[in-house]
Amino acid sequence: MSLSPDLLxxxxxxxxxxxxxxxxxxxxxxxRSGKPGGYPVVFLHGGPGSQTRPxxxxxxxxxxxxxxxxxxxxxxxxxxxxxxxxxxxxxxVEDIHAxxxxxxxxxxxxxxxxxxGSTLALAYALRYPQTLDELILRGIFLASADExxxxxxxxARFAPNAWENLARGMGENLIDSYHEAVFAADSRRASxxxxxxxxxxxxxxxxxxxxxxxxxxPELLNRARVQLHYLKHRCFLDEPLLDAAAQxxxxxxxxxxxxxxxxxxxxxxxxxxxxxxxxFRLVSDAxxxxxxxxxxxxxxxxxxxxxxxxxxxxxxxxxxSL
Numbered sequence: 001m002s003l004s005p006d007l008l009x010x011x012x013x014x015x016x017x018x019x020x021x022x023x024x025x026x027x028x029x030x031x032r033s034g035k036p037g038g039y040p041v042v043f044l045h046g047g048p049g050s051q052t053r054p055x056x057x058x059x060x061x062x063x064x065x066x067x068x069x070x071x072x073x074x075x076x077x078x079x080x081x082x083x084x085x086x087x088x089x090x091x092x093v094e095d096i097h098a099x100x101x102x103x104x105x106x107x108x109x110x111x112x113x114x115x116x117g118s119t120l121a122l123a124y125a126l127r128y129p130q131t132l133d134e135l136i137l138r139g140i141f142l143a144s145a146d147e148x149x150x151x152x153x154x155x156a157r158f159a160p161n162a163w164e165n166l167a168r169g170m171g172e173n174l175i176d177s178y179h180e181a182v183f184a185a186d187s188r189r190a191s192x193x194x195x196x197x198x199x200x201x202x203x204x205x206x207x208x209x210x211x212x213x214x215x216x217x218p219e220l221l222n223r224a225r226v227q228l229h230y231l232k233h234r235c236f237l238d239e240p241l242l243d244a245a246a247q248x249x250x251x252x253x254x255x256x257x258x259x260x261x262x263x264x265x266x267x268x269x270x271x272x273x274x275x276x277x278x279x280f281r282l283v284s285d286a287x288x289x290x291x292x293x294x295x296x297x298x299x300x301x302x303x304x305x306x307x308x309x310x311x312x313x314x315x316x317x318x319x320x321s322l
Contacts, residue, residue, distance in 0.1 A: 007296050008058035019079070020070075020102055022095050025086050029077035030070040030099055034062040039310050040105050041303070042068045042096060044113035044120050046139075048235070049226035051076025055291065059112065059299050064307045070099055072120075074226045082222030084229040088236040093124045100131060110306060112299075114138035114290050115263060116230075122241050125248055133310065135252045136302050138295070139260055139288050140268040142242055143235035147267060148175065155204060158261055162203040165211065166196060179228040182221065191216035194224035204262050205289050245274040253279045253306075255298050257286030 014031040021027045034057070041060055045052050052069040060067045071078040073087045073095065100109060110133045113121035118137040125132055141147060152174045156163035170177040181193030198220055199212035230236070252275050256268035265282060272280035281302070286295035 007293055008055070008300050009060065009062055010058070011054060012057055012062050014057075014069075020099065022073075022098050023086055023091070025080070025083065026073045026091075027079045028070050028073070028095060028099070029079075030068065030103075032066055032068055032103065033057045034060060034065045034067040036066060038064055038066040039307070040066045040068060040100070040103070040109040041306075042070075042099065042109060042111050044096075044111060044117035045069075045072065045075070046113075046115035046117050047075065047223070047227055048072070048116050048230040049075060049223040050116075059296075060303050061307050064311075065303070068099065068103065070095075074222065081218070082225050084226060087226070087229065088233075089120065089123055089230075090236060092120055093127050096120075096124050097128055097131070105131075108133045110134045110136065112136045112303065115141050115288070116235075119143055119235060119237075119241065122245065122248070123237070125250055126241075126244055129248065129250060132250055134250060134306060136255070136299070136306060137252060138255045138290055138299060139263040140254060140256060140271050141263045142240070142267055142271065143237055144240060144242070144267075145234070147263070148231060148234070150264065151262065155261060159204055159207070162200050166200040175228060175231050178224075179232045182224045182228055191221060194221045197224045197228070201262070205287070242270060242274055245271060246276070249276055251277045251279070253281070253302050255281045255283065255295065255302055257288055257292070257295050258282050258284045259286060260288040262288040 012033050014033045015036055016032040018030050019027045020030050043052065043056050051071045056069055057067050072092055074081060074083045108131055111121040111124065118140050119142060121135050121137060125135055167174060178193055178197050182190050182197065184190045195212055195216045202212060203209050254268050254272050256265050258265055268280065272278040281298060283295050283298050286292050290296060290299060
């Protein structure tokens with residue numbers, strides 16, 4: 001089921017946009033929408049290498065939340081586009097902190113992240129738990145060796161045509177082979193490799209989709225380069241996130257598509273068991289895409305539940321102070 005206009009909150013435009021310098025090399029595109037001065041929620045896009053989209057604003061009640069979207073280093077409208085130098089998970093964790101400081105958050109905030117965004121949200125929560133109220137996560141990805149092996153080889157059993165197109169003419173280690181190819185000096189080779197890499201993901205996201213045949217834009221090449229930069233380096237994680245999660249005491253809501261091939265539900269189940277305070281919601285007819293109708297509705301419902309919890313907390317605190 002595709003995204004229907006009435007499943008989420010109506011489209012809104014940002015009330016503020018800016019380029020935030022986070023290092024001598026990188027500046028991030030940051031936007032704010034919803035209620036100025038409202039409860040802050042920071043949206044973390046997937047990928048790595050993807051970017052924020054207008055529909056990402058629509059999971060959140062604009063009368064309550066100040067919705068913060070930003071494109072990660074090298075992604076989307078952030079500059080320089082496609083840059084992989086000074087671009088690690090640790091850098092992105094510090095960027096989230098820098099965004100919260102630059103926007104003047106007066107108290108704690110919450111994070112909403114899907115797929116790679118769930119990885120980044122957990123990494124941030126482990127580094128700065130004192131700044132957060134809650135996490136809402138979708139399509140859990142923990143960047144383990146098993147998950148990468150599943151993505152590059154295990155899925156051949158479910159999408160043989162897509163996988164054969166990916167693997168054709170490449171070495172056994174597909175991540176290393178594609179990483180070398182997309183950074184090749186030969187622009188034709190780099191573009192062809194980027195198209196095949198991104199086509200594989202697109203066909204897994206939408207089974208039955210026709211193979212990619214459009215022009216390879218700079219945006220597509222940058223997306224592949226950033227993603228492969230992270231995957232080649234196991235997302236720069238020093239400690240397995242599943243092991244580290246046991247020390248995280250924040251409330252975490254996990255929304256997972258039961259039919260998700262890219263990030264299978266087993267990972268979400270294991271994470272929910274490892275976390276001290278987790279709510280696990282399995283959406284029976286949903287895959288990986290957050291734009292699918294049933295998954296989109298579930299995510300909106302969970303942000304509404306977060307809104308209601310924050311309202312109750314604030315009301316209780318006001319009553320206690322009287």
